[in-house]
Amino acid sequence: MKRVIVGLSGGVDSSVAAYLLQQQGYEVIGLFMKNWHDDSVTISDECPWLDDSNDAMLVAEKLGIPFQTVDLSEQYKERIVDYMFKEYENGRTPNPDVLCNREIKFDVFMKIALDLGADYVATGHYCRRGVTNEGGEETYQLLAGADGNKDQSYFLCQLSQEQLSKALFPIGELIKPEVRKIAAELDLVTAEKKDSQGLCFIGKVRLPEFLQQQLKPKEGVIVEIDKDNDLYKNTQTTFASKLDELEYLTTKKVYAVTDGKIVGKHQGAHYFTKGQRKGLGVGGTVEPLFVIDTDVTENVIYTGQGHAHPGLFKSALFVTNEEEHWIREDLQLDSGKTMDVMARIRYRQPLQKAKLYKVDSGLYVEFEDPQSAITEGQFVAWYLEDELVGSGVIS
Structure with missing residues (x-):
């Protein structure tokens, strides 16, 4: 059995991703990334990390898979937040979601997963992974998700061949209503949960207040x-x-x-x-x-x-x-x-x-x-x- 570590975010997409991998015969482990401590700048009723980690844990319990939380707030601050401040200060507008995928989910998080003996890391992104065999060498492809409304390939635009070779996107072939339907049938706590807005894994942040901390x-x-x-x-x-x-x-x-x-x-x-x-x-x-x-x-x-x-x-x-x-x-x-x-x-x-x-x-x-x-x-x-x-x- 190949081992897959799923980044369980406490949302419906990653919950269903974990379930689908189980159905495909993988050994699945759920890991929640804690990336933020400062509640003073998050709009608290919009998915603070505590609610999310509880939901992720309940999903893992329901599916009968091991679950743990990893604290990546230090790396997140260093690689994402500090970078954001610097870019805004220079009059540029960064995209923290793209960076979060490149620097956190498919780098720091992936290394932790591989140390835990994982063969792959999976997320609830709406995109697909392809493989071509031109010239006898395997090359990985990042393909748009089947759901044209939700395609999230853009957020993964900075991934490398190495990162893609270890990534799985189980819901890439589905459309959002199908994902919600599967979650409802399984009676998962996340089935009706609204999609989180705002910074990757932080929740909704009041950007001006957030930036005013530094700028x-x-x-x-x-x-x-x-x-x-x-x-x-x-x-x-x-x-x-x-x-x-x-x-x-x-x-x-x-x-x-x-x-x-x-x-x-x-x-x-x-x-x-x-x-x-x-x-x-x-x-x-x-x-x-x-x-x-x-x-x-x-x-x-x-x-x-x-x-x-x-x-x-x-x-x-x-x-x-x-x-x-x-x-x-x-x-x-x-x-x-x-x-x-x-x-x-x-x-x-x-x-x-x-x-x-x-x-x-x-x-x-x-x-x-x-x-x-x-x-x-x-x-x-x-x-x-x-x-x-x-x-x-x-x-």
Whole structure:
């Protein structure tokens, strides 16, 4: 019997994942990861870790599998929380869920599982693992989940071949209603439980309060830039080379306070992110205001009216060599090469047609249609059909 350690989170997905593995004849052990102690910043009625660990334990009892809790809060603070603070401070918007999978679930947690004699680690992610045998060598594939509404492959976009070789995703072939139905039939305590929102394994966090622990509030101005501003008028259309064009398309517009009018005040540019609409506290505009850029050095937030504001859109982005990652190392591009892909710049975004251009310094991703709120620090992931083959941090 192969031994599988399931990351039981106290939710319905991992509960059913554990049950399915049991049915497939694996020896299953449930492990709950405790990643957070500080209740002052979690919204306590939204899945604090204590309720979750109790639910996970009850599920393990019901299924008759061994269960224990591992405390990973130290590693979580070091690898996820500190990284988040640093990124926000630098005016970038990190994605803690992607990092949590790369650094915690499939690294720290996986090492613990393998030390406990596990052959595999399983999670309740909606994605699938495939294997191809091209050239006689086994290569692992990360495939989208069968449930198009819930596909979570994006969150695993930073996994390596090594990590995938030891990972199992038992519910990847199911759709959410089927998962709930199985849990209800088994009378599991998690059957009707709402999906947890917020940070991976922490529960729902009030982000501004969370960030204020480290990043002190600092008053600054909110500037509104008109959509007819000259900045959006003189666009270049002819280029000496494709590389020049890509460089132009990815160049950030530089705003100054004098480009618009001051419409309000904020408590710190590093609390805001591109595309954000809530929390600006500015009324009286015809259309809602969206953040089009933040300047953490000058502590200014630049906004524009309406979700079609030209300041929100760009048709290309860049990923540096250090931040470029291929799950399918065998498909990695050499400098000067291109690849047609489908890509997304955030979870749940429908896949977009795009083209990769590999250059010496990194990788350009050019979209067929301009994308709204391409945000530095977030991940872009690219697919060939339903296989996620690579990803990178937007620079």
